[in-house]
Amino acid sequence: xxxxxxxxxxxxxxxxxxxGFGGWCIAQFFxxxxxxxxxVSGILSALAGAGLVVYGIRFARKWKDVxxx
Amino acid sequence: xxxxYTVKPRPDTGLYNGKLGMWLFLASEVxxxxxxxxxxxxxxxxxxxxxxxxxxxxxPLATGxxxxxxxxxxxxxxxxxxxxMNDFGKFRKMLGITIALGIAFLILKGFEYxxxxxxxxxxxxxxxYAIYFTLTGLHVIHLLGGILVCAWHALFGKSFWEKHPExxxxxxxxxxxxxxxxxxxxxxxxxxxxxx
Numbered sequence: 001x002x003x004x005x006x007x008x009x010x011x012x013x014x015x016x017x018x019x020g021f022g023g024w025c026i027a028q029f030f031x032x033x034x035x036x037x038x039x040v041s042g043i044l045s046a047l048a049g050a051g052l053v054v055y056g057i058r059f060a061r062k063w064k065d066v067x068x069x
Numbered sequence: 070x071x072x073x074y075t076v077k078p079r080p081d082t083g084l085y086n087g088k089l090g091m092w093l094f095l096a097s098e099v100x101x102x103x104x105x106x107x108x109x110x111x112x113x114x115x116x117x118x119x120x121x122x123x124x125x126x127x128x129p130l131a132t133g134x135x136x137x138x139x140x141x142x143x144x145x146x147x148x149x150x151x152x153x154m155n156d157f158g159k160f161r162k163m164l165g166i167t168i169a170l171g172i173a174f175l176i177l178k179g180f181e182y183x184x185x186x187x188x189x190x191x192x193x194x195x196x197x198y199a200i201y202f203t204l205t206g207l208h209v210i211h212l213l214g215g216i217l218v219c220a221w222h223a224l225f226g227k228s229f230w231e232k233h234p235e236x237x238x239x240x241x242x243x244x245x246x247x248x249x250x251x252x253x254x255x256x257x258x259x260x261x262x263x264x265x
Contacts, residue, residue: 001092003245007146010249010256014139017256021132024264028123041132048136055143066153069083 005068011056018049076235091243095250098211102254105207109200109261120197122263130181131263134174138252141170145245152238157230160241164223167248171216178209204258211251218244 001009025042028034073079074086082089113119148163185191185198192202222241230237 002088003146003149003242003249006246006249007142010142010253013253013256014142017135017260020260021135021264024260052139059146063150 002067002069004063004066008056008060011052011059015049015052015056018045018052022046022049076233076239085239087239087243088246091246095246098250102204102207102257105200105204106257106261109204112196112200116196120195122197122261122265125197126201126263127181127184128263130177131259134177135255135259137170137174137177138255141167141174142249142252144170145248149238149241149245152230152234152241155234157227161223164219164241168216168219168223171212171219174212175209175216178205201262204262208251208254208258211254215244215248215251219248 022042022045025034025038025045029036029038029042072086076085078085079089084092144163144167148160148167151157151159151163190198192199222237222244226237226240
């Protein structure tokens, strides 16, 4: 697996992580009586997840000529 | 005597030797960290009472560290891309940013450790802190190793690049594989230790 392929796997896992962390923050707000900071963090984290998806797609398109192996 | 398959792939493996060697090394690292993660799971499921990581550890600091490492993986790839475009100046710049992000991670981790030590919280304090310091400490050592290798390439790599540009580019690719692996370990560690 080349660095290109590993980077794409890494970005995919980072995206899941960002969305998951966003969900965790929202859950903290409702279940642990967290402050508004949790809601803001949750939204920012979800946005970061969306940003990572866009980055990943652009990266894959730009590097389409480089091998996955 | 020239070392074979440093640039061209070996016909039987389909990879140049450096890349195959790095994947074999990373496989051994998976076993090392995998054993520790398994230990964590076993300790946790067998404990009568296990603390919630978010109550004991600094989640905002760890979130900042996660952002630093994800960004550093991007700059690492950009450094490799710069070499593929024969731009050594840009490579140095991107690798320099990667190193700076790695050092920033270590500084934040230092603040975190300092906070724990100032409150008399050590590995011997509890099983939770024992596994926390073991996992994060081992990760810090690996990251430190990655920073040193990157710094070596950035500071002393130019003459090798001028003589063997393709081989140097491959060296940066395998360094990038290692760097990504270390970042990936943190992405597993962060939710397990800090959020649950």
